Every structure is written in C-alpha cells, then in structure tokens.
Amino acid sequence: MIKSNSEKREKIDWLFKQLFKFTGFATIALLGGIFLMLIYNSISFFANVSPIDFFTGSQWDPGSATSKYSIIPLLASTGLVAIGSMLIAVPLGIFTAAFLSELAPKKLQTFLKPVIEMLAAIPSVAIGFLGIVLVGPGIAKIFGIENGLNALNGSVLLAVMALPTIITISEDAINAVPKSHREASFALGANKWETMFQVTLPAALPGLIAAVLLGLGRALGETMTVLMATGNASVLPEGFLDSIRTITATIAIEMGEVPYQTTHYYALFAIAAVLFMITLLINFLGEYFANRLRKFHA
Amino acid sequence: MKKKILYIFNWILLTGSTVIVTLFLGVILFDIFSKGLSSVSWSFISKFPGNGMTTGGILPAIIGTFLLTIVTTLFAVPFGVTCAIYLNEYAKPSLLTNIIRASIRNLAGIPSIIYGLFGLALFVQSLRMGTSVLSAGLTLGLLSLPYIITTTEEALKRIPNSMREATLALGATQFETIRDVVLPKSLPGILTGVILTLSRAAGETAPILFTGVAFYINTLTASLNQEFMALPYHLYMLSTQHNSIETVRPLAYGTSVVLILLVFTMNIVAFYIRFKHRTQE
Amino acid sequence: MKWCFAGLLLLFVSCSNDEKSIKIKGSDTEVNLAVVVAESFHIHKPEISVSISGGGSGLGIASLLNGTADIANSSRRIKEEEMQLFQKKGIRIDSFVFAQDAIAFVISDELPIDSISIQHLSAILKGSYRNWKALTGIDKPINIYGRQSNSGTYDFVKEILGIEFTPYAKQMNGNAQILEAIKADHSGIGYVGSGYVTKDSGNGLKVLSIYSDNHPHAVSPLNREMIAAGKYYFQRPLFQYYKSSSFLKIKPFLDFEKTKEGQLIIQSSGYYPIL
Numbered sequence: 001m002i003k004s005n006s007e008k009r010e011k012i013d014w015l016f017k018q019l020f021k022f023t024g025f026a027t028i029a030l031l032g033g034i035f036l037m038l039i040y041n042s043i044s045f046f047a048n049v050s051p052i053d054f055f056t057g058s059q060w061d062p063g064s065a066t067s068k069y070s071i072i073p074l075l076a077s078t079g080l081v082a083i084g085s086m087l088i089a090v091p092l093g094i095f096t097a098a099f100l101s102e103l104a105p106k107k108l109q110t111f112l113k114p115v116i117e118m119l120a121a122i123p124s125v126a127i128g129f130l131g132i133v134l135v136g137p138g139i140a141k142i143f144g145i146e147n148g149l150n151a152l153n154g155s156v157l158l159a160v161m162a163l164p165t166i167i168t169i170s171e172d173a174i175n176a177v178p179k180s181h182r183e184a185s186f187a188l189g190a191n192k193w194e195t196m197f198q199v200t201l202p203a204a205l206p207g208l209i210a211a212v213l214l215g216l217g218r219a220l221g222e223t224m225t226v227l228m229a230t231g232n233a234s235v236l237p238e239g240f241l242d243s244i245r246t247i248t249a250t251i252a253i254e255m256g257e258v259p260y261q262t263t264h265y266y267a268l269f270a271i272a273a274v275l276f277m278i279t280l281l282i283n284f285l286g287e288y289f290a291n292r293l294r295k296f297h298a
Numbered sequence: 299m300k301k302k303i304l305y306i307f308n309w310i311l312l313t314g315s316t317v318i319v320t321l322f323l324g325v326i327l328f329d330i331f332s333k334g335l336s337s338v339s340w341s342f343i344s345k346f347p348g349n350g351m352t353t354g355g356i357l358p359a360i361i362g363t364f365l366l367t368i369v370t371t372l373f374a375v376p377f378g379v380t381c382a383i384y385l386n387e388y389a390k391p392s393l394l395t396n397i398i399r400a401s402i403r404n405l406a407g408i409p410s411i412i413y414g415l416f417g418l419a420l421f422v423q424s425l426r427m428g429t430s431v432l433s434a435g436l437t438l439g440l441l442s443l444p445y446i447i448t449t450t451e452e453a454l455k456r457i458p459n460s461m462r463e464a465t466l467a468l469g470a471t472q473f474e475t476i477r478d479v480v481l482p483k484s485l486p487g488i489l490t491g492v493i494l495t496l497s498r499a500a501g502e503t504a505p506i507l508f509t510g511v512a513f514y515i516n517t518l519t520a521s522l523n524q525e526f527m528a529l530p531y532h533l534y535m536l537s538t539q540h541n542s543i544e545t546v547r548p549l550a551y552g553t554s555v556v557l558i559l560l561v562f563t564m565n566i567v568a569f570y571i572r573f574k575h576r577t578q579e
Numbered sequence: 580m581k582w583c584f585a586g587l588l589l590l591f592v593s594c595s596n597d598e599k600s601i602k603i604k605g606s607d608t609e610v611n612l613a614v615v616v617a618e619s620f621h622i623h624k625p626e627i628s629v630s631i632s633g634g635g636s637g638l639g640i641a642s643l644l645n646g647t648a649d650i651a652n653s654s655r656r657i658k659e660e661e662m663q664l665f666q667k668k669g670i671r672i673d674s675f676v677f678a679q680d681a682i683a684f685v686i687s688d689e690l691p692i693d694s695i696s697i698q699h700l701s702a703i704l705k706g707s708y709r710n711w712k713a714l715t716g717i718d719k720p721i722n723i724y725g726r727q728s729n730s731g732t733y734d735f736v737k738e739i740l741g742i743e744f745t746p747y748a749k750q751m752n753g754n755a756q757i758l759e760a761i762k763a764d765h766s767g768i769g770y771v772g773s774g775y776v777t778k779d780s781g782n783g784l785k786v787l788s789i790y791s792d793n794h795p796h797a798v799s800p801l802n803r804e805m806i807a808a809g810k811y812y813f814q815r816p817l818f819q820y821y822k823s824s825s826f827l828k829i830k831p832f833l834d835f836e837k838t839k840e841g842q843l844i845i846q847s848s849g850y851y852p853i854l
Contacts, residue, residue, distance in 0.1 A: 009471050009474070010471060012471070012473060013471035013472055013473040013474070016473040016476075017388060017472070017473065019380070020380050020383050020384040020387075020388055021384055021388065023376070023377055023380040023381060023384070024380060024381040024383075024384030024385060024388075024389070025384075026377070027377050027378070027380075027381040027443060027447070028381070028398055028401070028402070030440065030443075031401070031402065031405050031440070031443065031444070032401070033416070033420070034405075034408070034412065034413070034416045034440075037415075037416055037419050037420070038412070038415075041419070059746065061728070061746070062728065091315065092315045092318060092319060093315075093319075095311055095312050095314075095315035095316070096312075096315045096316045096319045098312055099312040099313060099315065099316040100316070102312075103309075103312055103313070104316075112316065112320070114569075115319075115320055115323050116319070117565065117569075118323055118562065118565070119319070119322065119323045119326075121497065121498075121501075121561050121562060121565050122326060122501075122558060122561070123501025123502070123503075123530050123557055123558070123561060124501070124502075124503065124504075125501070125503045125530045125531075125533050125534050125557075126326075126330065126501075126530075126533065126554045126557060126558055127326070128534070128537075129533055129534075129537050129550065129554055130326060130329060130330070132537055132538070133329075133537070133547070134325075134329055137763075140763065146722065146763060146764035146765065146766065146767065147722070147749075147760055147763055147764050147767075149760075160322050160326075163319055163322070167319070191301075191305075193304065193305060193308045196308075197308075214407070217407050218407075220409070221407070221408065221409025221410070221411075221412075222409070223409065223410060223411040223503070223504035224503045224504055224530075224534060227752075228534065228537065228538055231749055232727070232749070232750050232751070232752070233746075233747070233748075233749050233750055234746075234750070235746045235747065243749055245750075248409055248411045248504070251411050251414075251415065252411060252504060252507055253727055253752075254727075255414075255415065255418065255507070255508050256507070256508050256634050256635075256638040256641070256642070257634065257635055257637040257638040257641050257728075258641055259641045259644045259645060259661075259664050260423060260644075260645050262664075268415070269415060272411070272412050272415050275409060275412065276408060276409075276412055279407055279408060279409060280404055280407075280408070282407075283403075283404045283407040284404065287400070287403065287404070348618065349615070349618075350611050350614050350615040350618070350848070351611075351614055422647065423645075428646065428647055429602070429642075429647040511632075512602075512630040512631060512632045513610060513614065513631050513632045513633055514614045514617065514630065514631045514632075515628060515629065515630040515631070516617045516618060516620065516621040516628065516629045516630075517621065517625070517627075517628035517629075519628075520628070521600075524600050524628060524630065525600075525602055525630035525632075526630075535633075538752045538753060538755070538756055539607065539610075539633055539634075539752060539753045539755065540611070540753075540755055541610075541611040541753075541754060541755050541774065541775050542755065542775075543755040543756070543758075543759055544759070
C-alpha cells in the first residue's frame with residue numbers, strides 16, 4: 001500500500017517534470033520562432049531586391065510604379081529621433097539618479113520612486129496623444145513653424161518614455177559603488193561634489209552606459225508615439241524640425257495594406273529584421289556593461 | 299568663492315533635473331485629467347459610441363480590452379510560470395540555460411511591433427485564426443512571456459534553498475516541494491510581476507494593430523474569433539483617424555483618463571501586494 | 580494551474596462560427612460613413628455584428644485578399660495587379676457602388692485664391708511650384724498635406740492628374756489630420772473627401788473650386804447640382820468589393836445601404852447618392 005502510493009507520487013513527479021520541461025522548451029521555441037520568421041521572410045525579400053539597393057538607396061516608396069525599397073531614410077529617421085531623445089534624457093536621467101542616491105532625504109525618495117514608476121506605466125499612445133495636442137503645438141509656437149509634428153516632437157516624447165529606464169538603472173549603478181570609495185575620497189580632502197563627479201560617477205560608469213543603452217533600445221523600438229507625433233514623411237531628414245518616418249511607424253502604416261507574400265510584405269519583415277538586430281545588439285551591449293559593473297564591485 | 303558658486307551650480311543641476319522629471323509626470327497627468335475628467339461619467343463607460351462616434355461612450359472598447367487581457371493571461375501565465383519553474387527548479391546551470399536566460403531577457407527588449415508582425419504571421423495567417431480577439435490576445439501573450447518568466451524566476455530565487463532541502467529531506471518529491479512550498483511562498487512575488495506585465499499589455503497598441511483591433515463594432519464582442527475595440531487603439535483612432543478630430547477631442551481625453559486610471563489601478567494593486575508581502579516577512 | 584489550462588482549452592473551443600459577424604475594412608474616406616450606417620443597421624438587425632476599420636482603400640482590398648475582411652471599402656477602382664492577385668488565388672469578387680464622393684482641395688482662408696486650374700494643381704503636387712508667389716503673390720512655401728500610398732484618394736488624385744507626388748508631400752494618417760494641419764498651417768494645401776469638409780469648413784479653411792480648359796467655369800465640390808450632372812473634375816464612385824462566395828453573408832448590409840434610410844444617411848454625411 002505504502003509502496004504503491006509512493007510509486008504513484010514518483011510517477012506524478014516524473015510526469016510534471018516532463019510537463020515543465022516541455023512547456024519550458026515550447027515557450028523558448030515560440031520565442032525563437034520570432035527570429036526565424038524574420039530571417040525567413042527577409043530572405044524572401046532579398047531574393048527579389050538586391051541588398052545593395054536596400055542599404056544604399058535613398059528612397060522608400062513601395063507604392064510608386066518603380067517600387068523603391070531603401071531603408072536609409074527610415075534608418076536615418078529612427079536614428080535621428082532616438083539620438084535626439086537621448087540628448088534630452090541622458091543628462092536629465094543621470095542627474096536625477098545622482099540626486100536620488102546622493103542628495104535626496106529618505107522621505108523625498110519614497111515620494112520620487114513612485115513618480116518614476118508611474119511615468120513608466122503611462123501607455124505609449126497616451127504620450128503620443130499629448131504629442132499631438134500639447135507638445136507638437138508648443139514646438140510649432142516656439143520655433144514659429146506651421147506644424148509641430150516633427151522629429152523634435154518625437155524626441156521629447158521618447159525622452160519622457162526612456163527616462164524611467166535610465167533613472168532606475170543609473171541609480172542602481174550609483175548605489176552599487178562601495179562606500180569605501182567615497183570615504184577614501186573624503187579622507188583625501190575632496191568635498192561632496194568633487195567626490196561625486198570624480199569618484200562615484202566614474203566608478204559607476206559601466207552601469208551608466210548600460211542605463212543609456214537600455215534607454216536607447218526603448219526609444220528605438222517605440223511605435224505608437226512616433227507614429228502619432230512625427231508627421232511620417234519618408235524622405236531623408238535634414239534636421240530636427242523635419243517630419244520623419246521611423247522603421248516602426250513604417251511597419252505600422254504599411255503592414256495592413258500589403259497583400260500577403262508579396263515583395264512589399266517581405267520588405268516590411270526585412271526592415272523589422274534590421275530593427276531587431278539593432279535592438280538586440282544594443283541590449284547585448286547594455287547587458288555586457290551591466291555585468292562588468294557587477295564583476296567590478298564583486 | 300569660486301568653490302561656492304560651483305557648489306550651488308551643481309546643486310541646481312541635480313535638483314533641477316529631478317524637478318523637471320517630476321514636472322513631466324505632473325504636466326502629463328494635469329493636462330489629461332483637467333481636460334478629460336469632465337467627459338468621464340457613468341454613461342461614458344456604459345454606452346456605445348453614437349452618431350459616427352462623435353457622442354456616446356466607450357463600452358465596447360472597455361469590454362474589448364478586458365477580453366483581450368483575459369486571453370493574454372490564460373496564455374502567458376501558465377506558460378510563463380512553468381517555463382520559469384523549469385529554468386529555476388529543474389534545469390541544471392549550464393551554458394545552455396545561461397544562453398536561454400540571456401535570450402529571454404533580450405526578448406523583453408524587442409520592439410512590440412515586431413511581436414505584432416510575428417502574431418500576424420503565426421496566429422492570423424498560419425494558424426488561420428483571422429483577425430480576432432484570440433489572435434491579438436495570444437500576440438500580447440507572447441509579448442508578456444519574457445517579462446513573466448523573468449519576474450517569476452526572480453520570485454522563485456528569493457525562496458531560500460534550505461526550505462526546499464528541508465521538504466525534500468522529509469521525503470517529498472520535487473514536484474510536491476514546488477507545489478506545497480516553493481509556489482505558495484513565492485506567490486505574492488509572482489503575482490506582482492504578472493499584474494505589472496498585464497498592465498503593460500493592456501496599454502499596448504502596436505501588437506494588436508494588425509491582429510484584430512477595429513475602429514468600431516456595433517455589438518459587444520461575444521466570441522473569440524470576432525474583431526474588437528480596445529481602449530489604447532480607440533484613443534489612437536480618435537486622435538488621428540476620425541473625421542472630425544476637433545469634435546471628438548473631449549472623447550479622446552476621456553478615453554485617455556480611463557486608460558491611465560486602468561493602468562495605474564493595476565500598478566497600485568501590484569505594489570500593494572509587494573508591499574504587504576515585504577512587511578510580512 | 581490546472582484551471583488555467585482548462586480555461587485555455589475552453590477558450591479555443593468556444594470559438595463559434597463567424598457567420599453572424601461582418602468585417603468591413605478599407606477606405607478612410609468611407610469609414611465614418613460606414614460607421615453611421617452600421618449604427619442604424621444595428622437597430623434593424625441586432626443579431627448581426629459589424630466591425631469596421633479604416634486605414635485606406637489598399638488596406639481594404641489587401642484584407643479582402645488576405646481573408647481578414649468580408650467587405651473592402653474602396654474609393655478607387657480595383658487595380659489590374661490587385662485583380663491578378665485575386666485570380667491567382669482563385670477568388671472571384673464583385674463590387675457594389677454605394678455612394679459618390681467629390682475630392683475637395685483645401686487651403687487656409689488666408690490665401691487670396693478661391694479657385695485653381697488643374698494644370699496649376701498638378702504643378703503644385705508634382706513639386707514644380709514650391710512657392711505660393713506665382714499663384715497668389717504671397718511669398719510663402721507651399722506645404723503639401725497628402726495621404727499615404729495606401730489611400731484610394733492618393734491613388735485617385737495621382738491617376739486622374741497623371742502625376743507622381745513630390746516626396747516632400749507630407750503623408751498624413753487620414754483626412755482628419757490633413758484638415759487639422761491646414762487649419763494650423765497658413766501655407767498648406769491638402770485634399771480630402773467631401774464628407775470631411777461639409778461639417779468642418781468655415782473655421783480657417785477654404786475649399787477650392789476647380790476649373791480646366793474644357794470646363795472654364797470653376798466648380799466647387801460642395802455643389803450638389805453640378806455633381807449630380809457629373810461636372811466636377813475630381814468626382815468618383817465609392818466602391819464596396821466582396822468575395823462572390825460570401826455574398827449571402829453580407830447581403831443584409833448591402834440591402835440596408837440601398838434602402839431609403841440608408842441613402843438618407845449617406846446624403847446627410849456629406850456624400851452624394853448613386854447616380
């Protein structure tokens with residue numbers, strides 16, 4: 001009796017182990033499928049369009065009689081708006097993180113942390129909506145231009161969205177710098193600011209780089225905000241006051257209109273694959289730096 | 299003297315940055331709530347849109363988002379949690395599991411629109427589910443998986459190994475240990491991660507764009523292979539696609555109030571669970 | 580955990596047949612009209628669920644081809660290459676014209692012109708004229724607010740004028756965004772379906788009348804009689820394409836559009852009844 005009971009338990013144990021193993025691998029296979037799907041469809045695209053045209057041309061115009069598939073204007077748009085957002089978000093984010101960990105009293109910290117978490121929780125379409133009704137018109141007024149739906153608008157909004165990521169990771173990085181570093185610096189006669197700029201922040205540098213990279217990854221991959229707020233003109237942008245059209249927005253606009261299994265359809269997977277590679281590279285780099293910080297302080 | 303100026307300058311730099319970041323949230327919430335609260339009423343959340351979506355409420359969008367989240371939960375939670383259990387409890391640390399973990403973390407950073415493409419290729423086309431609540435919910439489920447796996451694994455890691463060893467020493471099988479000790483103990487942590495992930499999924503728009511969301515539907519979504527309306531897409535549509543954007547501005551503001559309140563409520567519930575759990579320990 | 584799996588299974592099983600739901604997709608020009616029609620249709624046939632999406636005529640026809648729509652709203656005739664795709668897949672389609680539309684060219688009311696010739700219009704949209712000076716005497720750059728390539732309106736204008744748009748034309752998401760942009764931009768020009776200007780015209784906007792060598796009298800797209808006589812240059816039928824095999828499923832909706840009530844809704848939305 002006892003034996004059969006324990007046999008049954010053993011069996012259940014074995015069964016569930018297999019079940020966990022199976023679902024675990026199924027999940028991983030499913031996620032790996034994303035990669036394969038992108039590659040497979042991109043290959044179909046490059047069977048029709050030469051990669052040289054794709055990476056060197058200057059026009060994305062699949063609708064015209066002579067379809068032009070060049071990723072360059074889209075890539076330039078994506079880069080411009082993301083770099084713009086980093087110019088705003090990086091200093092703000094790192095200084096805020098420094099404030100949180102070095103200056104803010106405990107009480108203020110317990111108020112500011114939820115603020116940052118709430119900022120992260122706001123859905124991207126709500127931010128894009130504000131780009132249309134608030135930030136865009138504001139930019140138009142400040143620069144005396146007729147329409148504020150441009151790269152600058154997108155950059156400001158993406159900065160807001162990337163800030164929580166940058167602040168949280170930077171703060172962790174600064175907090176991870178051992179107290180002894182600071183104490184040594186004070187002992188040498190350095191004041192609070194000299195210690196912060198010459199000792200603490202440089203020691204936290206790998207973590208700060210990781211923060212910036214992960215924030216950048218977030219800005220590069222954002223769809224709705226740029227789709228709503230940047231005007232969507234697929235020409236090479238000349239400045240921040242030009243309308244732009246990012247890779248993500250192009251996919252969002254054109255995916256619905258294409259018949260399945262046509263060159264245009266594959267083209268959208270190809271630009272998605274490029275975006276995928278870029279974000280993957282940036283995330284890997286970010287992780288590399290985050291690990292270096294961990295090793296450094298271990 | 300020079301030092302003092304530097305001192306003040308630095309102080310302004312740091313404090314100013316923080317004030318600006320706080321102001322961002324303040325401006326966002328103030329603008330949306332000051333202009334949107336007046337549109338929110340019982341009839342706004344309980345009625346269908348009327349007169350070509352220029353009057354009336356957003357009931358079908360609320361129901362749609364709700365249904366979508368249910369499908370997402372039913373798909374992502376069991377798969378995500380079991381995958382995390384496998385990784386943390388069964389898989390032996392090896393190069394392979396490390397690669398798997400790294401890929402899962404990186405999948406969390408992939409743009410959501412790419413999940414939309416995958417959902418379109420897999421669910422809508424290959425599995426012939428069409429554009430439907432089911433396709434869109436499963437797509438959002440895929441998007442949620444990496445987050446759920448990571449947060450669940452973190453929650454499982456917080457259970458000390460001594461607890462597992464004690465139960466195993468008492469003669470329990472590994473499955474019984476997981477069922478009776480590990481899971482109950484880590485439940486609050488898992489729950490927090492799940493709710494936070496779902497609140498993200500409920501606010502997503504890009505992955506549902508081509509997997510089933512519609513501008514307008516004249517009945518409530520009743521079956522899973524129907525198209526649906528969703529709150530975030532409704533806001534996108536009202537602010538960029540509608541034929542009299544100006545007239546429906548108040549509706550757009552009202553929709554964003556409801557959407558933000560929904561997401562914040564889910565966040566607060568998650569934080570409450572985490573807070574209660576931490577104070578109990 | 581067990582319950583989750585059971586629930587998931589239940590979900591898959593509970594997919595009922597989709598005979599009672601009609602998916603309509605396509606033309607941004609027709610989408611609001613379709614919504615108003617569907618609202619009234621619901622009162623007559625509450626058991627049939629109608630879901631409607633916009634996004635452009637190209638999107639509608641592609642969705643019909645891809646099997647994700649039952650009716651494709653299109654503000655242009657189906658293209659030869661699209662027809663070939665349907666034939667390749669062995670799908671037979673039919674069409675139904677349910678209303679007429681006139682495309683209005685819209686500028687800010689600060690520009691001192693009321694009418695424009697199609698030659699000048701082509702030159703502007705091609706990008707040969709990049710400043711208002713030659714036409715109006717006001718030295719301001721011309722900003723073009725157009726539609727994306729998936730728009731039937733975009734295709735219609737391109738084809739009837741026989742031009743390619745300048746790449747500097749901004750590609751807006753929909754008719755409504757064009758109007759809003761031109762309200763803000765005093766040197767902008769854009770094109771929208773007539774249904775969009777009847778309600779919103781006045782505040783800062785001006786609808787241009789169009790003339791040509793053959794019709795030297797400028798005609799406004801808001802002029803009912805001239806459109807009934809077919810005299811406006813940019814007037815076009817609004818199509819609904821559907822698969823012949825699904826005709827029975829969508830028939831109730833098409834029938835409703837043909838009724839007096841349906842046609843009345845079309846007129847009150849700013850479009851013109853079938854000729």
